[in-house]
Amino acid sequence: MAEVHIIGQILKAVDFVEPHLYCKWILQSGNAWRLVQGEAQGQTPVSSHRLETCADFSQPLDVHLSAAAVQGWPRLLVEVYAVNVLEQSWPVGYGFVHVPTQPGSHRLEINTWKVAPAGWWNCIKERFGGGGAALSKTDLLYSGVDRYKLQTRSSGKVIVDLNLVFRKFEEYGVEFN
Secondary structure (H helix, E strand, O other), X not given: OEEEEEEEEEEXXXXXXXXXXXXXXXXXXXXOEEEEEEXXXXXXXXXXXXXXXXXXXXXXXXXXXXXXXXXXXXXEEEEEEEEOOOXXXXXXXXXXXXXXXXXXXXXXXXXXXXXXXXXXXXHHHHHOOOOOOOOOOHHHOOOOOOHHHOOEEEEEEEEEEEEEEEEOOHHHOOOOO
């Protein structure tokens, strides 16, 4: 079987207005892919930066996948959450990116979006730390089937560094240029 080694880190979240953030992440792939070693999902600790609009995570990623086919190429889903002083959390950004199909080092910027508040009460609640609306199904992140029904607003970005090592793809007739 062909193999992909993903080694890197979720560096930081930038351009979010909320001060205290953490990130949940999932490395998702199709049915032809199998996790050999590592964690395919996780969560960063809460981070904040008082002088800039960023949160440094430096969350390591180390995943080894095997593949019987290239269909269902892996993608990285991220959900960014804000935390207030009462330790309540709410989502402030959703996004995803496909893992690059070229071996080597890559810096990826994942643009995120959040669900726009419906009505004036929800706007006030979100503005003063009461939280925003959350998605009930994570497949809305990458599927356009029902997402067009959502009113969304752009959020910040999540910066990710990945180093990719591909192995045995040429034995199956797959070439990466």
